[in-house]
Amino acid sequence: MQNRPAPLVAGFMVAASCVAAAVSFARAQPGSDYDFDFVTIGAPGNAPYTGDSPYNPPIAVGRGTVNYEYRIGRTEVTTSQWLGFVNTFTMREDSAFGLDLLPAHWGAEPDSAYSGPGYRWTVPTSGPAAMLPVSGITWREAALFCNWLNNGKPTERASIATGAYDTSTWGGTPPTFTDGPTHLPGAQFWIPSLDEWIKAAHFDPHRYGEGSGGWWVYPNGSDDPLVSGLPGTPGSQTSAGVVTEEPWGEWSIPLGAYPDVQSPWGLLDVSGGEREWTEEVVWPDSPQARVLAGSWAGFLDFGVFDHVSAFGGTSPSSHAGGIRIASSVPAPHAGMMAIVGIMVLTRRTRR
């Protein structure tokens, strides 16, 4: 009985802190997860990749350690997820700006029913258009998309100038390169770092048994190359290497079309889909490039870029990739925390 006041106080403190956390959380999280399907990448402090690198330079060797939990998209960004971003900035009189946001390939088409201002894009409801990968975007377009998400999908252009990436740092033509190398502290959505990407694609927390982590060479939890083929074809695992009879029909293969082919964390389409931008800036003496990871639909020699050790890279202004969004792990929901606090409080009180 003498100890009862202490749990009471503790319980109230937990509840009070949860309320405070709720306020704080609400301010820090302008957007929800929207319609992104994130998987959480755990095993903080995992060992780096130290295996072979048959491809040169050996970028991945010694990389892949991430000392915190984070989340990453189960799929690359889809056409339907990019659609609102484009329309926000093209459905206006001064829509020329919006052109820079257009992917080289995606599933949307101009909306002939829209009479202006500017123009609007729409996604056909029939067929796979909504789930086609957003491909052929620049790194900077991807960064603006992250800013847009971080700021709650605003409609003012000025409001996507920062959030995850400070666009005021973006320099001009090479060799001028002043871009901030990484996302801003506190960002909720960003382009994954190289370490985050490698870990999500190739690290298995149970590679050598329960709790004994390690690395797979290929992004499907295997050391054997993936098998190319159309979805539904027995044994097929990736749209990479697929060349359809219909010209460029491989780009009409939707994301998630190989649901059983996953990284150890559950990522889809690491092989195939579109090549993915990472945050990694290439080398201090030629830092005008960002690293691209993974293979892409139709590329015949996909085994190279499916391999854990092989990466490419190019100008951040090149329409060379797509993105898979990374995100912070939300703090436990404040409401749940409050319930837990109250449960603790009442349980103690009953004694």
Next chain:
Amino acid sequence: MTRGMRWIIGGVAVLFALTQNTNAQSFSVSYTNGTVFPCNGSTTVLGPYSPGSNVTVALPACARRVNIYATSNSVSIGRITLADGPLDGNLDVVLGTGTLATTDFPPSSAGGSWAGLSTSLLDGTPIVRFGGAISGNLTQSIDVSQISRFDVGGAVQAQIRADNSINFGGIFVVECGSVSSAGSIVLENNSILRVLATGFGVNGPIAALTGNIGVIETQNGGPLLADVNADMGSINQILVDGEIGSTSTSPLIRAMDGINTIDAAAIYATITSNAGGVGGVRRVRTTSGPFVGALNAYRIESATATDGLRITGNLDANVTIADNVLRPIVITGELMSGRTLSIAGQMITATTPSTTGSLDIGTLRGTVRFTRTTQGVRGPVTIDSIASTGRLESSSPLESGTNGSITVDGNMAGLVQVSGSVAGAITIGGELDGRVTTTGSLTGALTIDSYMDGLIKVWR
């Protein structure tokens, strides 16, 4: 210290300084031998050489790798001629230090400008594999067996040529500031993955002689002013931040197996996607200017949903589509007088399979011709106005139930001519000063919203 000693010490110091200065502004070449007996894996460094000096390197038969590198990115490297060397096997030539890159990961710059590479004095026929980067211009040619990735910070002022019959897993990448009119990029076998010009565009030709071209991209307003050929393959993407061609230069863009995407501010070019084949186009688009020249394609393809041909401006080009149009043709300006847009197949809008073939023109001053004799028009034709020189001809009847229709939103001073019956809809939103003729019956709806001062002629 005597005066003589001081002179000696001073002289040595000056010589030392001069020597150091030379070393600070120089380039070197090294070769590394293989490790299989009798070769010993050793590395021999030659030089340093004065900036810009031409060097002939006599390689031992054991040599397997050559490195070319300067002391700074401002040092010009002279022409390197490789002589003697191995009779066969791989001989890697790295513009930089370390081993040869085998992906398209960006290489570090090895120096400033470079006068290129000659392998003509090699004794045997080794597979010369090349990769690396310079920060300046490429002033003379390189001709090697394989290229993985070559970055030229300045201009490509000479030919880059590779065989790539045994390639680096599909990698052939050239990234540069620009390709000058004296420069060119030629790949004899397999495919070009990417050519990127970050500065002043592509002014010299690019060709994949037997394979495909992946991406050709210019940035920062750079134009494409030279030919692009994939005569035995396809072209995936040509993304030009500036214009393709100019009012005085009209390059040829040619492929046998199709062209996926061409985007540019404006296009002054002759584009052929079915040169000796049946290649279609998926998208040809201008974002702010006309298309002047010609487009020849087997088909406007349906793969993924987007415009087929979208010209934000005038179409001053003859367009010949040998087969079907499965995506929209949109010309926001005029189809110019004297120009013909000819479709030999069907223009189809349908749900299964999903196609959105249609034609939307601002002002028709030239000729639109559907030459198929049955069901040529199976999608909507919408024209803002038809000038007196404008002609819209269909060699097939306009059938009902096929999604085929002809709508002129404004005035019609030219000719709409249908061979056969008109069971579909023809609508004239403005004045009819021209003619609507059909050689068959008129059982569909012919609507004239304003007054008529022209002629409707029905043969039956």
